[in-house]
Amino acid sequence: MASATAAAPGSAGAAGSIVGARSTSSPVWRRLRDNPRVVASTAMLAVIIAVAVFAPWLTPQDPMAMSTGERLQGPSAAHLLGTDEYGRDLLSRIIRGSRTSLVVALLSVTAATVIGTLFGVVGSYFGGVWEIVTMRSVDVLLTFPPILLAIAVVAFLGPSMANLIGVIALLYLPRFARISYGAGLQVKQRDYVEAARVVGARAPRILGTAILPNILAPIFVQISLSLGFAILLESGLSFLGLGTPPPEPSWGNMVGVGRGYLRQSGWFVLWPSLAISLTILCFNTLGDGLRDSLDPRLKR
């Protein structure tokens, strides 16, 4: 994990200002390794990601194959987790659905990280007009509850995976912009940034080599937490029928459809619910652990 290159704790400040320090990575690693929650959630995430990557070879049955004689069954030898409203195998659909959730989460958080960090770093380094353009545009995005903004946008543009990724990226961009802005303001004052400027380095070079590497720690924490939120949002929108369009399974749209068959089969909603919650739990635990390890003074 690249966080090893980031930083050990160094600077003073309140929660979130874990920036800029010498690269003494071993204590960070040791603290991460010694945290059983981090180890367990990392292992679990590795399994979930492996399932998503190898999904086509892991599904015991065709996730799309309908069988009207076997509708809404509970777990059995033929269908380990039961079947859905068309008699499709739930286990196979959960495995297939892991791809949707993870792909949407990874792509949207990547976009949010790159653009948001760029906004924050540029805004903090140049100040003035740049700061107004980058940070105030981010403020407007924060004036609305994320799920509602996502619903409004997707409803008008139509549900598709690309729209979903775009909206989620847009919603999580402000977090990265604000965090890298705050961290950037602190790092900017450091001697090594001044030194780089004195020897005549140009702005892009200073941003890339002096500032960015020293604000990576809080960004990594935020990436882990945002991946959890992105899965939450993707599944929430799919639950509403505004995310992944059927028949492609996603954990969210399975809960959404299964909600209509609660009286016939509780299993239908139970499994995808567990899958969503477990994945988010792992990302949250990992994010908390990263934060504690990168700045032990914040550990409570």
Added chain:
Amino acid sequence: MLAYILRRLAQAVVLVFVVATLVAAFIHLIPGDPVYVILGETNVTPERVAAVRAELGLDRPIPLQYAEWLAGLTRGDFGDSLTSGRPIGGDLLLRLPRTLELILVSTLLSVVIGVPLGVLAASYRNRAPDLAVSTFALIGVSAPVFVVGTLLLLLFGVLWGVLPATGYVAFGDDPARHLKHLILPSVTLATLETAIVLRMTRSSMLEVLAEDYVRTARAKGLDGRLVLYGHALRNALIPVLTIIGIQIGSALGGTVLVELIFNWPGLSSYLVTGINQRDYPVVQAVVLVIAALFILLNLLTDLVYAVVDPRIRYG
């Protein structure tokens, strides 16, 4: 202080105006024409399209439409619904209190449960009660609101049948049934809020308990409970208040899913219905009202924060 409040209010008004403009622009920029949605697939002729467009006032220049919409807003006139033909303002007045009720009750629940549990966890740091409470909090933070809602509905509404599964009964019609219907949606909303309030209380308490004045209070022989509640909790509550303010805002988002699951006829379900029926004026109005509420809540949070913590300057 007054100058600070006035300036923040002015900022809020500008922000609401910006959001209103964005919403209006958005509706006009997106592909697709509401007229075709109203007419449906079958009876589309150029004459009918023109007639409906004139009826809705969509044939006039966009700046004029925008100006009239804004002028209407200042009178509390949100326009009429395309599907029901009723004034939207009236529907908003009917539905807004129902959504606010959900938010209020769930916030109360989260404070009443979350703060004592957070204090408990902090005072038993790293021991069994702390681990139990923190595990609950971690699960509460990770389970999406629609998962919690669906599973509660499955357990209490369907499998055990102890609570009404879905629906709404007006308080005036039957107070007891109204409250019964209120339980599942508000507990669903409260789960996440409780977990967050709990975590914040715990970490804030731990920080305060390490302060010198707490040690002094203990050293001079004060009762442990008095130190915990009288000295520590009072100071630990400031960040908790902020997080509650933020939570009320995000509960507003959570109501969308909760209202859908429990068939609660509030503001958010109005929005979802409006979207599904491509009822643009309704969507426009609800989005605006929610954004205004959200901005207002953030403002109130900042003001409460400034009042509670005298160290904060109204700069």
